[in-house]
Amino acid sequence: MGAQTPPLDEAVLIFPAAASRAKGKDVERINQFDLYTLGQTIKGIAPFEEDVPCGSVFSALMSARTAMKQLLDGKPTPLGVSRATAQQFYEQLDSIWETHFRTAGEDGKKSIRFPEDDTPPIPSWTWYWMRQSLERFETVFREDMREAAAYIVPKHGIYSTPALVDHADETFPSDVASFIPDKAKADFKAAGRCLAFNLLTASGYHVGRAVEGMLESYYQFFCQKGPEITLNGWAAYISELDKVLQTKAYPEDQLSEKTLKELDQMREDYRNPLAHPRVVLNESEARMVFSNGESLIIGMAGELKKAVKAKSSATGGASAAFAILNGGNG
Numbered sequence: 001m002g003a004q005t006p007p008l009d010e011a012v013l014i015f016p017a018a019a020s021r022a023k024g025k026d027v028e029r030i031n032q033f034d035l036y037t038l039g040q041t042i043k044g045i046a047p048f049e050e051d052v053p054c055g056s057v058f059s060a061l062m063s064a065r066t067a068m069k070q071l072l073d074g075k076p077t078p079l080g081v082s083r084a085t086a087q088q089f090y091e092q093l094d095s096i097w098e099t100h101f102r103t104a105g106e107d108g109k110k111s112i113r114f115p116e117d118d119t120p121p122i123p124s125w126t127w128y129w130m131r132q133s134l135e136r137f138e139t140v141f142r143e144d145m146r147e148a149a150a151y152i153v154p155k156h157g158i159y160s161t162p163a164l165v166d167h168a169d170e171t172f173p174s175d176v177a178s179f180i181p182d183k184a185k186a187d188f189k190a191a192g193r194c195l196a197f198n199l200l201t202a203s204g205y206h207v208g209r210a211v212e213g214m215l216e217s218y219y220q221f222f223c224q225k226g227p228e229i230t231l232n233g234w235a236a237y238i239s240e241l242d243k244v245l246q247t248k249a250y251p252e253d254q255l256s257e258k259t260l261k262e263l264d265q266m267r268e269d270y271r272n273p274l275a276h277p278r279v280v281l282n283e284s285e286a287r288m289v290f291s292n293g294e295s296l297i298i299g300m301a302g303e304l305k306k307a308v309k310a311k312s313s314a315t316g317g318a319s320a321a322f323a324i325l326n327g328g329n330g
Contacts, residue, residue: 050124065093184217234271
């Protein structure tokens, strides 16, 4: 919302999108069933105590070793304080694997050695040390997962939680999506994520940024300004657009008085107040802002589409009409 400082009334998470100017990693979803599968796989080698034939443990050991290697790589979840014990447990499994199931050829290259009937069993003392390592890992991993950043994200109204988290920008109809600037889509995507994670004031703030991104292109087209021309605040944009509206240079379905009034209403009710840290949105207000912003963006994009179509028909091509849009976004 212009160059205003974001409100600091609540913790704000940055959710970078491809077109966003923010740097950093995006939010990642964890498949919780993978943790269940990890536990099953590791427990597959836990019962071994006595001397065990290599053929009986080959598959279970290979699976457990692979699962621990993936866990150390951050799949299905990144490790914290349990990384050291996880590494020790993996090294214990790897040692058993290298000793009993790997062999080196004449060229020095190693390959898998599949167990045969006369292959010596893996001794009981090997399993004793493996279980000790496993128990240490489980103890620390239990505490690590207790502190892990995993949360239940409640559904907000009829909005699908996965859609809010990952695809809020896809709410815009495909027939007008190309008339919406990428920066407006990126901010609306961030607004959806903030709403999903109950960062309500932050959601409203991003909605305002998204509407302003759309408003810039709306102004640049109807006021015949280049994409580098921007104004300081919504009131200035609305005022300039109203001047053009009064000339009746465009039909009502292209440059709409209704749209300008709704923009001004949103400016007074939400956009300006959200610049102040004392303003905090509740869920009802955040959802109203989200829906209102979505409606305004779609409305402006729809009017732009009609105006571009009319202009392209008059000039014999759409390129000139599109060129004035924000970076030729169409």
